[in-house]
Amino acid sequence: MQLSKQEQGWIIGIDGGGTKTKAAICDRSGRVAAIVTGDASNPLSRPWSEVEITIRHLIEELVRRAAIRASCVDAIYMGLAGADRPAVSAQIEASFGPEWQGRLFIDNDAVPALYSGTWGEPGVVLIAGTGSIAYAVHRSNRRYRVGGWGYLLGDEGSGFDVGRQGAVAVLRAFDGRGEATTLTQLMLDHYGLKAPDELIAYIYGSDNPRKQLGDCSRLVEEAANQGDEVALRIIHQAARSLVELVGACHAKLGEELPVVLAGGLLTAETRVRRELMEMASFAICTPTVPPVIGALVAGMQRLGRQLDPDGIRQLQMLQGDGEGSNVDEG
Structure with a gap:
């Protein structure tokens, strides 16, 4: 059965983390219908079988809350730790590729954090939470990373x-x-x-x-x-x-x-953040939305959709239609 225009064009964005996972769904206009939270989904620190269960549950919950069928989803974008490594991306592809063929997009979890500040434009994201990393996306789409080598070999400033x-x-x-x-x-x-x-x-x-x-x-x-x-x-x-x-x-x-600041040490009003701001000679871009919205932006970008001001405003309205029951806290 052919889907109507209203039923088509949905995007799911997943921001996987070491402590929790956020997932969101929006329609073709950028209206966010639901945001849900689940357990950690870092494939480098948690058994893949558990990560897969977490992600599947979140996808099912988003589809249920949006009151659509899975076939209405044009793209599912997953930003997970280490997903730019061949072994990790192959694992994700093996689990989700068959059912989301042609609609699955896999990326490093730094990209959603970056796009929460740049709205899909090139830039650098500096993440300092438990760990630390700087990750850049060039206008040519070349990617660069500095740090992020883990607590035994790196994570300076984390x-x-x-x-x-x-x-x-x-x-x-x-x-x-x-x-x-x-x-x-x-x-x-x-x-x-x-x-x-x-x-x-x-x-x-x-x-x-x-x-x-x-x-x-x-x-x-x-x-x-x-x-x-x-x-x-x-x-x-x-x-x-x-x-x-x-x-x-x-x-x-x-x-x-421009540099987007992310991670608990840099998004809260900490002394580390204040000192960094004093030392910085580079332009800092402050995110107005959480990284899971950056995942939706990345999903739109992968489909070749251009974000106009109206689309950005829609994505900034996190509750979709209102102070809704479709947005999880936490």
């Missing part, structure tokens, strides 16, 4: 890096190798410990030491706000490391493109 440096400073002070810092008492209180050396068993014995140290970044921020010199130096170095990521990206591009 929440993990800041938290780890804070814990190191506490232990150096305990040894007598470093200066005293208010971080010591903050960490002891936070973890309910009596002495700094108890951090060893706590961190190494944790199921997720990376997350535990990443959480410490908030304590470094608190100590810096109290004027602690050790914490202030850690924050300063983190901001400098992030500026270096952007500088290397611009060097690869051969020009300075």
Whole structure:
């Protein structure tokens, strides 16, 4: 049966993350009919079978809330961590390609974050959350990445890096190798410990030491706000490391493109963000929508649709028809 014009042209955008996944659906005009949230969908840190179940559930829920059939969807754009690597993209294609043949578009999860600020235009996205990376899309569609090598080999300037440096400073002070810092008492209180050396068993014995140290970044921020010199130096170095990521990206591009800030460390009003803004000599583009809307923009772009001002306004109205039940919180 032939679909009417109103039934055609829907786009699904998926922004996969290490802690949660956002998915959205819009019609051909850009009206967002639903946004839903699911579990983590990072194929590099979670079994693929679980990631696939999460994504399938989100797609089914979007189609249900939009009150359409899956055949009405012209494109499904998936922005997932590592999806620009052949092994990961092949896995995604094997799972979803047969049923979404010709309609499935796979990309790195940095692109939705970028397009949430540039609306599909070229630029650089600087992401600093638990990890860190700078990712650029050139006007020729060439892609460049700097950093993003994980907590063992990189992630400079990330929440993990800041938290780890804070814990190191506490232990150096305990040894007598470093200066005293208010971080010591903050960490002891936070973890309910009596002495700094108890951090060893706590961190190494944790199921997720990376997350535990990443959480410490908030304590470094608190100590810096109290004027602690050790914490202030850690924050300063983190901001400098992030500026270096952007500088290397611009060097690869051969020009300075606008930079979109993303990730918890840079979207909240943190000291790292403030210091970075003071150091930055490049233009910063502030997103007005979450990355999942950037995924819809990318999906439209893959279909060759041009975003006009009306389309952008529609996408900015996240609730679609109103303060709706079709938009999940979180």
